[in-house]
Amino acid sequence: MSNQRTSLLSGDVLDEEIELTLSELCRACRLPAEDVLELVAEGIIEPRGRKPLQWRFQGICVRRVRSALTLHRDLGVNWAGAALALDLLEEIESLRARLGRVSD
Amino acid sequence: MKFKDYYQIMGISRDATQDEIKRAYRQLARKYHPDVSKETDAEERFKEVGEAYEVLKDPEKRTAYDQLGANWKAGQEFRPPPGWDQGFEFHGGGFTGSDPFEFSDFFEALFGRGFDRGAHGRAGFHARGGDTRAKVLIDLEDAYRGTARGLTLKHTQLGDDGRPRVRERTLNVRIPKGVRQGQQIRLAGQGEAGLGQGGAGDLYLEVVFRPHRLYRTEGRDVYLNLPVTPWEAALGATVKAPTPTGTVDLKIPPGSANGDKLRLKARGLPGNPSGDLYVVLNIALPPADNEAAKTAYRDMARTLGFNPRAHLGV
Numbered sequence: 001m002s003n004q005r006t007s008l009l010s011g012d013v014l015d016e017e018i019e020l021t022l023s024e025l026c027r028a029c030r031l032p033a034e035d036v037l038e039l040v041a042e043g044i045i046e047p048r049g050r051k052p053l054q055w056r057f058q059g060i061c062v063r064r065v066r067s068a069l070t071l072h073r074d075l076g077v078n079w080a081g082a083a084l085a086l087d088l089l090e091e092i093e094s095l096r097a098r099l100g101r102v103s104d
Numbered sequence: 105m106k107f108k109d110y111y112q113i114m115g116i117s118r119d120a121t122q123d124e125i126k127r128a129y130r131q132l133a134r135k136y137h138p139d140v141s142k143e144t145d146a147e148e149r150f151k152e153v154g155e156a157y158e159v160l161k162d163p164e165k166r167t168a169y170d171q172l173g174a175n176w177k178a179g180q181e182f183r184p185p186p187g188w189d190q191g192f193e194f195h196g197g198g199f200t201g202s203d204p205f206e207f208s209d210f211f212e213a214l215f216g217r218g219f220d221r222g223a224h225g226r227a228g229f230h231a232r233g234g235d236t237r238a239k240v241l242i243d244l245e246d247a248y249r250g251t252a253r254g255l256t257l258k259h260t261q262l263g264d265d266g267r268p269r270v271r272e273r274t275l276n277v278r279i280p281k282g283v284r285q286g287q288q289i290r291l292a293g294q295g296e297a298g299l300g301q302g303g304a305g306d307l308y309l310e311v312v313f314r315p316h317r318l319y320r321t322e323g324r325d326v327y328l329n330l331p332v333t334p335w336e337a338a339l340g341a342t343v344k345a346p347t348p349t350g351t352v353d354l355k356i357p358p359g360s361a362n363g364d365k366l367r368l369k370a371r372g373l374p375g376n377p378s379g380d381l382y383v384v385l386n387i388a389l390p391p392a393d394n395e396a397a398k399t400a401y402r403d404m405a406r407t408l409g410f411n412p413r414a415h416l417g418v
Contacts, residue, residue, distance in 0.1 A: 008252055008277070009275055010277075010280075011277065011278075011289040011290050011307075012289065012292075014287065014290055030235075062288070062290070066235075066308070070138075074133055074150075075133050075134060076130070094322065097322045097323075
């Protein structure tokens with residue numbers, strides 16, 4: 001492995017501990033706020049807080065939004081379909097984890 | 105440059121109808137979509153299929169491509185014949201939302217790029233670089249301690265002449281303590297370079313745990329299958345058990361059954377709160393491979409009178 005004199009980069013782990021405002025989420029996912037509102041309405045992501053200005057999104061939402069976006073763009077599914085696909089994918093992931101060691 | 109057989113990539117015949125092409129694309133896109141697929145080369149295949157579809161779904165590009173002739177074989181060394189695209193103008197509606205940065209040099213040699221070439225040089229043309237993604241493979245133990253990983257990434261960068269070049273670069277990335285399987289780490293500004301004043305995109309690293317000999321994880325919780333003897337389970341015992349942070353003495357309560365879970369609080373992946381370590385008991389049967397062992401089993405049969413099938417009504 002080549003670790004030659006490259007500086008050590010640190011990133012943000014997109015987990016539950018990171019909280020993003022609406023505008024931060026828009027920036028992270030490169031989406032206009034209207035689209036994020038639509039994703040919230042569809043239940044793809046759930047913010048804490050009542051009004052959009054008070055909304056806080058968990059870091060994990062970035063991944064969901066980005067996946068929903070690519071599914072929408074690449075496979076032509078609408079938001080409701082993307083929401084369904086994401087829920088099913090998450091379920092598969094947790095079932096796979098429970099299956100124990102993944103045998104490739 | 106190698107010839108690409110777009111029909112072969114999509115698994116269709118050269119006389120496929122536009123409907124068949126669309127159907128094949130939809131099926132392959134679902135199969136290889138990096139967000140959905142478990143195939144190891146999903147990302148590559150998905151790009152390849154996207155490129156093939158970009159050409160074949162557009163009657164103009166398809167006709168031009170077909171005109172190259174059916175004699176080319178995939179992987180064959182290829183140069184576009186001079187003037188091959190006379191009479192075609194690949195613009196307007198030809199390009200979709202696919203990311204033209206992802207297309208091969210074969211595609212580019214034939215059809216150019218998805219945006220106006222002249223735009224690069226023009227003052228005031230700015231575009232933010234695309235986001236990229238990669239996986240980083242770590243061991244469970246790394247997630248307990250935190251680590252650093254050297255990653256070699258291929259990425260496309262526009263040269264001064266506005267043409268893309270594939271460059272390799274090595275990043276050294278800190279993997280913080282407590283990361284979990286499937287989590288993403290965002291490295292701002294480490295994606296593709298932008299155009300003009302447009303900043304670079306971000307790099308999203310997905311954490312993948314190497315399969316572990318002993319442990320498996322579910323979120324922050326870690327599971328270990330621990331073999332115990334029937335008498336340890338029945339009578340209780342203190343046994344040694346491995347954990348990712350070192351061996352512990354574990355108390356097995358009397359009357360434990362196969363599959364019982366013992367929880368070691370906060371010995372899972374570190375975090376706020378930390379996960380737990382679950383030890384799942386697996387009762388191992390001693391082999392009856394000598395006379396003394398056989399006698400012991402016979403004694404048990406006599407004294408225990410145990411019918412494990414009572415609940416089956418037999």
